Amino acid sequence: MIVILTALDIEYGAVRARMTGVEQRSHRAGTLFDVGTLDDWPGCTVALAVTGMGNITAAALAERAVAEFSPAAILFVGVAGSLREWLQLGDVIVADKVYAYQGGRSVDEGLLSRPRAWELSHRADQIARSLKRDGTWSRSLPAEGQGNTPRVHLGPIAAGDVVLDSTLSDVAELLRKSYNDAVAVEMESAGLALAGHLNENIPAVTIRGISDHAGGEKDGTDREGWQGPASRNAAAFAVALAAALDDGRNGEGRPKEDPAVPPSAGPTMIARDNARVGQQIEVNHGTTNFGGGQW
Numbered sequence: 001m002i003v004i005l006t007a008l009d010i011e012y013g014a015v016r017a018r019m020t021g022v023e024q025r026s027h028r029a030g031t032l033f034d035v036g037t038l039d040d041w042p043g044c045t046v047a048l049a050v051t052g053m054g055n056i057t058a059a060a061l062a063e064r065a066v067a068e069f070s071p072a073a074i075l076f077v078g079v080a081g082s083l084r085e086w087l088q089l090g091d092v093i094v095a096d097k098v099y100a101y102q103g104g105r106s107v108d109e110g111l112l113s114r115p116r117a118w119e120l121s122h123r124a125d126q127i128a129r130s131l132k133r134d135g136t137w138s139r140s141l142p143a144e145g146q147g148n149t150p151r152v153h154l155g156p157i158a159a160g161d162v163v164l165d166s167t168l169s170d171v172a173e174l175l176r177k178s179y180n181d182a183v184a185v186e187m188e189s190a191g192l193a194l195a196g197h198l199n200e201n202i203p204a205v206t207i208r209g210i211s212d213h214a215g216g217e218k219d220g221t222d223r224e225g226w227q228g229p230a231s232r233n234a235a236a237f238a239v240a241l242a243a244a245l246d247d248g249r250n251g252e253g254r255p256k257e258d259p260a261v262p263p264s265a266g267p268t269m270i271a272r273d274n275a276r277v278g279q280q281i282e283v284n285h286g287t288t289n290f291g292g293g294q295w
């Protein structure tokens with residue numbers, strides 16, 4: 001079982017289109033999850049939900065999803081703004097590090113950054129790099145459309161609670177000065193990463209498609225429809241990654257039973273001669289008594 005979360009309906013739709021046999025499951029507090037299997041990997045069960053925008057809601061619903069399904073991993077799939085000129089619209093970013101960049105101390109000299117950061121688990125990192133090299137993840141993408149086959153990059157992502165659409169704003173300057181290795185920016189990954197950290201470091205993976213350059217032209221690229229291809233590309237890579245990360249859990253925290261392996265019955269005690277299991281033989285002056293002690 002893998003949990004996949006999205007912030008926007010268009011991101012949800014891109015993942016939902018790759019699922020089959022979907023049934024809706026309602027959490028007791030009202031959160032709706034679509035539970036089904038992946039088209040190309042029918043052995044992988046996925047629970048999909050929309051969180052809305054922001055790190056706080058992402059953290060809360062990621063925590064809820066983990067408690068509900070005990071997944072092997074949690075993924076956040078969607079769009080992001082580029083912080084690098086070499087990134088093309090539609091490219092896919094897998095976050096190998098997530099910054100919660102808005103933590104800090106405000107003083108007369110300005111903001112002194114006090115960030116939190118979470119690195120991608122080694123296993124998820126290795127699988128993502130292998131899928132990137134292999135390239136088969138993109139075979140399900142339509143041949144027509146905007147741009148060529150999207151490239152995949154692993155790099156740091158900065159997650160705050162503002163929509164960045166400027167290269168001149170205070171937020172843009174903060175990212176340049178204090179988070180200059182970040183290649184993309186969005187609003188949910190810090191919440192996802194925190195939820196993973198709080199749940200025994202369950203793999204928490206962010207996969208984003210670049211839909212704008214975070215430089216004042218977001219309205220234009222949105223009107224051109226780039227959120228659609230960016231979501232589609234991110235979803236294509238995400239489902240391949242989900243299938244590779246799946247460990248066969250059935251959504252209740254228990255691995256699927258292997259019929260070839262009998263269930264363990266724990267240690268076996270065998271009684272020998274005239275003794276009975278669970279009783280202790282005690283001999284007193286020629287009289288044999290059976291005590292209540294265990295061997």
